[in-house]
Amino acid sequence: MNRLEIPEGGNTPYILLDPAAGVFKIEGKSFPEDSKEFYRPVIDWLEEYKKELPASFQLNFNLFYLSSSSIISVKQILLKLVEYQTAGTTINVVWNYDDDDDDIKKTGEDYMKISKLTFQFVVND
Secondary structure (H helix, E strand, O other): OOOEEEOOOOOOOEEEEEOOOOEEEEEEEEOOOOHHHHHHHHHHHHHHHHHHOOOEEEEEEEEEEEOHHHHHHHHHHHHHHHHHHHOOOEEEEEEEEOOOOHHHHHHHHHHHHHHOOEEEEEEOO
């Protein structure tokens, strides 16, 4: 499976989905003009990668701003990971946040409740 790398833009996060290196991360700020269109390659990639049914999958988030439309798109990514878990893949989500950013922390906690995935909350240095 090919890796997916989307460079960070002025309003968009850096995304790297690299199964060969075992690196899966989304980091930065996310308020693209069209969130659904921006995240479509990620959703499509996850759908294709699901066919390989990896034994485990860890996705690292380090977002410091999410627009309301990005919140919906990230939720769709997490729901795609629920499909992996249902198929037998062990899923771990690492949710990084700044110690003083209660909004991002709460967003991660809400995602955890909605998705029922295993989340690890990590305070950025």
